[in-house]
Amino acid sequence: MTEAEIDAKLAELGITLPAPAAPVAAYVPVVIAGGLAYVSGQLPFVGGALVTGRLGEGVSLEQGTEAARACGIMILAQLQAALGSLARVERIVKLGAFVNSTDDFTDQPKVVNGASELMVGVFGDAGKHARSAVGVPVLPLGAAVEVDAIVAIRAD
Amino acid sequence: MTEAEIDAKLAELGITLPAPAAPVAAYVPVVIAGGLAYVSGQLPFVGGALVTGRLGEGVSLEQGTEAARACGIMILAQLQAALGSLARVERIVKLGAFVNSTDDFTDQPKVVNGASELMVGVFGDAGKHARSAVGVPVLPLGAAVEVDAIVAIRAD
């Protein structure tokens, strides 16, 4: 897709990419190796505030899905900053998703669809990815969801 | 290995590949990029039924190991569907395993051997892989184990 097409898709979906979040520790947001961009685990910021809490108690399925989508939007923001343009995305290859969950909450797949549907919404077939989604008892800073990514990129 | 050799190994191990499970959400089972197949996290189906429950309470070590093996069999079924033939597998590179565990169950390595030994049983040296195995408090649909994979493939 061209940059103009991607910008149009983002606008259509009502997405304004935020400033990419600084890493919360001693690492970098994106490393490129062998034609793949490895994106660090991204936390969910909605309106600039971190979405915290646990699915199955304080956080509803709808809020969790929105949080996963926010992780996905931050992945896009990191990719745009690292690649210069999202037009260099050839394929979203893999998302790794961790959902802050009580031990009886089993709808991680629905939650993580917030990120997955975003990728397909923005990139179409090139947004269709492999995925793992699991529950965890706690995440950095109390975040509700964390998602990392592997993305195939075009040489520019 | 040739397709005939792999078929013979599967038969010798008493394995009939199931129909590959449909993704439980908005993603795809396998993405190929840069000579590697990324296989989505697979859940354990035995006799068509999902193996649910937690190691350390309802699920025994033996049942958990069998569940991990079932995840491995589903990885093979997904690879066969995506690649056309398991003869295109050059190397099982990495398994990522998540074991639904009580917080005092620490035998994740033995559980995940169910998947690891399957790979070596089917592919021999080409089945020897890197691995991570961790405990989690809950998995999608209440599954006992989830395993994803990175697999090097031959051009066909």
Add this chain to the structure above:
Amino acid sequence: MTEAEIDAKLAELGITLPAPAAPVAAYVPVVIAGGLAYVSGQLPFVGGALVTGRLGEGVSLEQGTEAARACGIMILAQLQAALGSLARVERIVKLGAFVNSTDDFTDQPKVVNGASELMVGVFGDAGKHARSAVGVPVLPLGAAVEVDAIVAIRAD
């Protein structure tokens, strides 16, 4: 970096690489595919003893950080054994970190810095990596931290 430069860095940091730990199960420590080394999840050994326990109860932030650093040192020991020399490391691409955590411990990023700062300390810019860090309720053998890695290597 040259082998001599890396040896000097390790000496400066007071690090003697241990004998690489044998896998605790049916897998191998490192697989190389497509110019990347995939390192299996490493557990923390300090003075030859596994660091066990959970952040937020028995294990302090300082002990956890030291444990993460020990996982990083074992990653280096595995790479040296597999590659022959750490001079073949082109870039630390990605660390995947799992921290044994109570469900109200949210400082996983600080803990995992023990591994991240080690990589930057040894390799400089080539040690800057992408990362995910999450909490888990339990790890193999009761370990406090587990870290796996993807590393770009030079042809030798």
